[in-house]
Amino acid sequence: MTATTAKEQSIASSIQLRAVTKAFGSVQVLKNIDLDVASGKVVVLIGASGSGKSTVLRIMSGLETADSGEVVVGDVPMHDPKRAPEIRGHVGMVFQQFNLFPHLNALGNVTLALRKSLKMSKAEAREVGLRCLERVGMQDRCANYPSQLSGGQQQRVAIARALAVNPRIMFFDEATSALDPELVGEVTSVMRSLAADGMTMVVVTHEMGFAHRTADRVVFMDDGVIAEQGSPEQVLKDPQHPRTQQFLARVLEA
Amino acid sequence: MNLELIWDNLPQLLKAFLVTLELSAVSIAGSTAIGLVVGALRTSRVPVVSQLARAYVEIFRGSPLPITLLFVYFGAALYLGYSVELFVASAVGLSIYHGAYVAEIFRSGIEAVPTGQREAAQTLGLSPMQTFRYVVLPQTRRIVFPPLIGQYISLIKDTSIAFVIGMVELMKAGQAIVDRTAEPVPVYLTIAALYFVICYPLSLWVRRNERKIVPA
Ligand SMILES: Nc1ncnc2c1ncn2[C@@H]1O[C@H](COP(=O)(O)OP(=O)(O)O)[C@@H](O)[C@H]1O
Ligand SMILES: [Mg+2]
Numbered sequence: 001m002t003a004t005t006a007k008e009q010s011i012a013s014s015i016q017l018r019a020v021t022k023a024f025g026s027v028q029v030l031k032n033i034d035l036d037v038a039s040g041k042v043v044v045l046i047g048a049s050g051s052g053k054s055t056v057l058r059i060m061s062g063l064e065t066a067d068s069g070e071v072v073v074g075d076v077p078m079h080d081p082k083r084a085p086e087i088r089g090h091v092g093m094v095f096q097q098f099n100l101f102p103h104l105n106a107l108g109n110v111t112l113a114l115r116k117s118l119k120m121s122k123a124e125a126r127e128v129g130l131r132c133l134e135r136v137g138m139q140d141r142c143a144n145y146p147s148q149l150s151g152g153q154q155q156r157v158a159i160a161r162a163l164a165v166n167p168r169i170m171f172f173d174e175a176t177s178a179l180d181p182e183l184v185g186e187v188t189s190v191m192r193s194l195a196a197d198g199m200t201m202v203v204v205t206h207e208m209g210f211a212h213r214t215a216d217r218v219v220f221m222d223d224g225v226i227a228e229q230g231s232p233e234q235v236l237k238d239p240q241h242p243r244t245q246q247f248l249a250r251v252l253e254a
Numbered sequence: 255m256n257l258e259l260i261w262d263n264l265p266q267l268l269k270a271f272l273v274t275l276e277l278s279a280v281s282i283a284g285s286t287a288i289g290l291v292v293g294a295l296r297t298s299r300v301p302v303v304s305q306l307a308r309a310y311v312e313i314f315r316g317s318p319l320p321i322t323l324l325f326v327y328f329g330a331a332l333y334l335g336y337s338v339e340l341f342v343a344s345a346v347g348l349s350i351y352h353g354a355y356v357a358e359i360f361r362s363g364i365e366a367v368p369t370g371q372r373e374a375a376q377t378l379g380l381s382p383m384q385t386f387r388y389v390v391l392p393q394t395r396r397i398v399f400p401p402l403i404g405q406y407i408s409l410i411k412d413t414s415i416a417f418v419i420g421m422v423e424l425m426k427a428g429q430a431i432v433d434r435t436a437e438p439v440p441v442y443l444t445i446a447a448l449y450f451v452i453c454y455p456l457s458l459w460v461r462r463n464e465r466k467i468v469p470a
Contacts, residue, residue, distance in 0.1 A: 063373050089379020099374035103392045113378035116388060158374075165379055 013168035020069035047221035092162030152183030270427030284349025289356025314354035323347035344416035363394030
């Protein structure tokens with residue numbers, strides 16, 4: 001890879017949010033969000049339920065549009081309605097409820113977008129799909145349907161499906177929250193290996209262990225604003241904001 | 255019962271029966287195409303689009319089929335300035351009328367697919383059309399299938415109503431024989447049997463599949 005393409009890539013997988021607001025009806029969900037994620041970094045979003053974490057991820061992935069402010073994801077200005085659709089297929093989203101396609105087996109889930117959106121041949125899609133399933137340790141279960149897989153396995157297939165289209169950025173919205181405790185580790189270890197490979201990631205999670213070990217930065221959201229952010233050491237071990245202290249006390253107690 | 259009478263008129267009845275089959279097949283295809291499009295538009299997030307689709311459904315569900323048929327047949331002659339073939343008018347009338355019901359069946363199927371499915375497809379880069387075709391529609395199958403076949407059965411029986419515009423299908427052919435022979439009972443029984451022969455296997459098929467399709 002030449003120096004210029006490396007540079008282009010590093011520009012193309014960063015994220016900038018400036019003064020972003022979002023309301024649902026009369027409820028102001030995001031009040032004034034500024035957030036920067038540099039290329040190849042892992043940012044973990046924490047905060048109480050309802051603080052707006054999912055909404056931030058959904059705006060960055062194009063599932064919602066901000067009411068005001070600037071959102072640039074990769075090289076796509078998401079605040080420009082004409083250009084926002086360009087993001088589709090370039091960022092990966094992993095959902096709490098997996099959202100696997102129940103009528104397709106694991107390989108079918110992973111290859112659908114390769115075939116229909118990227119117009120790959122069947123053989124090519126299969127090869128890419130199997131490689132992605134291998135990456136999450138699921139190649140042996142490629143013929144299984146979602147209903148035949150455990151939650152942890154389903155979520156790993158969902159990660160493989162997101163990876164298949166070769167996204168520049170991955171978003172995880174409580175990817176392990178719906179899992180039995182003993183299945184959390186197999187998913188977080190896949191997420192850690194992605195981080196180690198240099199994927200730009202924004203992760204909403206209640207797994208403080210993951211945040212501590214993997215995050216480059218931890219961002220604490222409270223009632224639609226970013227109340228505090230910093231290194232995992234700072235935010236998790238020495239929180240300054242009283243709301244962060246309360247939140248962590250509650251989470252660590254549980 | 256006068257079996258000879260039926261035997262003598264059987265070629266005529268079977269010929270009309272074929273017309274009924276043909277009209278049914280074309281109208282099933284037409285109503286499914288209309289129902290699919292209108293049902294999908296009905297779930298649109300663009301209010302004007304979903305309201306127009308809704309208006310379509312309400313209008314045709316709220317008017318009797320004979321009126322729809324008469325409107326299509328004579329309306330085409332009066333307003334378009336040319337008369338359509340009886341078969342075409344019958345098929346169009348049946349399609350738009352039953353299309354309204356089929357649209358509601360597809361709508362309920364589409365709405366039963368969780369939004370997360372569409373969101374996952376969108377972030378993967380599938381277009382809205384691809385998402386509908388490859389993600390949403392296959393998942394509506396289980397919900398849509400039994401009522402859809404039920405609707406097709408009603409449609410098949412409703413082809414008899416095409417007699418109001420003079421279409422010679424099974425019902426109309428039977429009436430002509432009754433007029434000629436003054437033997438309504440054997441003729442109508444035969445006609446009923448012929449409808450039953452197509453509708454009953456469809457009912458059976460639904461019942462078998464209902465048992466086979468277990469919720470995921
Ligand atoms: N589509 C929506 N319509 C109405 N309110 C919503 C919608 N999505 C989220 N909200 C509200 O916005 C607030 C923030 O939600 P969310 O971003 O999901 O928070 P978090 O992920 O931190 O729990 C909540 O009060 C939630 O009820
Ligand atoms: Mg959330």
